[in-house]
Amino acid sequence: MTDTAPRAQWGSRIGLILAMAGNAVGLGNFLRFPRQAVENGGGTFMVPYFIALILVGIPLMWIEWGVGRYGGQHGQGSTPGMFDALWKHPVSKYLGVLGLFMPFVVLVYYCYLESQTLAWTVFAALGSMRDLDQEGMRQFLASYQDLGNPAFHATWVPFFFYFFTLAVNFWVVSKGLTGGIEKLAKIGMPVLFVFAAILVVRVLTLDAQPVADAAGCAAAGMCGPVDGLNFMYTPDWGALGKPSVWLAATGQIFFTLSVGMGSLQAYASYLSKKDDIALSGIATAATNETAEVVLGGSLAIPAVVTFFGVTGAVAIAKGGSFDLGFIAMPLVFNQLPGGAIMTALAGIMWFGLLFFAGITSSVSMLTPVKAFLEENLGWSSRKTLQVLFVVAASLGLFHVIYNAGGFLDEWDYWAGTFGLVILALVETVIFVWIFGPDNAWRELHEGAAIRIPRFFKFVLTYVTPVFLIVMMVWWSYIEAIPKLMLEGIPEEQKGIRTASRLVMLGILVFQIFLIRYAWGRKARKGTA
């Protein structure tokens, strides 16, 4: 594709919705959500969670679809060009760098996490974890993540799975919008839902098991899946007054819907002017919420509570999402009735669904940078993907080699967490306040299959931006500043974490330079 080539279009509406939902449904739906809910008061967490969904999540979904489709009409599939089209100001395109930086940085480390889900699918099929106890399972994970610990995995194994996963992602994107991304979504999303539904049925029909500490379970000395659901959905009203619960719930809405990333806008840029975005945005958010609340909320916690009790589940969840998904769940599968075959099948379905959830998200992260290079520098699709693969694979080496030193954590926090709120705030201000509330409202209703309730115009104009500002200030104060100062970080990790930040900064500066170069090039050609 060159500067003047016609833009690709989605093949069908259902393909678009599945691709958008695939973008949103990711590892966070099945690993992060249950952990956040358990850590923040179970049922009480769900109250701010749904409030944030309505006041921030769905409005941002509309904003991103609106920004994307508007940008697409101006031949732009990435936020620098989209913001420039919405706001004719020299600074607008540079603000759009966030929508290039975040998806690319997240793509690099997300593919590493995704490659672990693929590796664990293979390990489950081979029965590699069949005889491991909890400490053994912990070492099995640690050996993969730390190249200096060859107890279970040879050094080449994480490299192999990383490069293979990255190559599959690039191969899918190289097949184009309809032949690659849309086809992947049409296969991956149904497989994901079927695997998850089968596992939910299996987990919820488990018999109660004797556990060492059955506190919080209905029967004496025994826990079952219902105790897990009770724990997950029983409100702790005292926790509703805690700011941290609101922050956690709003943060989860961001991660789960993939808003503030730049990838939803890129997908929406391939819509035509008359395509609906109002109803499609709701359908995308609702599909994601079904995957998260109905399926994600009924898997890990009920399963882990059944075999470890409520106290054990909380302790595991506090260890992190990976402890829940990669240590506790394989231990649960080892104890399922049905022997080695059932253990292998459950493992394949669990890690397989995580892989499909991951890859349908990661291909979307490649799209904005690819679109930017093709549309603004006139690169061919082949050249773009070749260059990006070399860069992503090189940067990914840092994660494979230095993951145990906290390299990935830095990228995950600054780009994959804090950065999302910044881009969401910037795009809301540009689309609603600068482009204008009336223009934004009109844009959302262009070709719309439904009328958005007028109440949401007020929400979009005032509530969502204020919510985002409060969230950013609050988050900066209680979390970002201490993290920036490396508080509580072991001394031996500080060097790697500082280097990790410098690499990120280098990417950001280089992308700003690219934007400057691209607009200079367009000005010389008279197409700016």
Next chain:
Amino acid sequence: MKTTALVFMAGAWIFVLGLTLWSFKRLLAEPPEHEKLPPPGSIP
């Protein structure tokens, strides 16, 4: 299952499943603009 937990869970499930089914029903009821057939007689 505890009544409060059941109410919470049922409410959450009904909300997300209801929203999903409603939105897909509406989406599938009306094809998007570019998938619609042109009016009869408009193609020479």
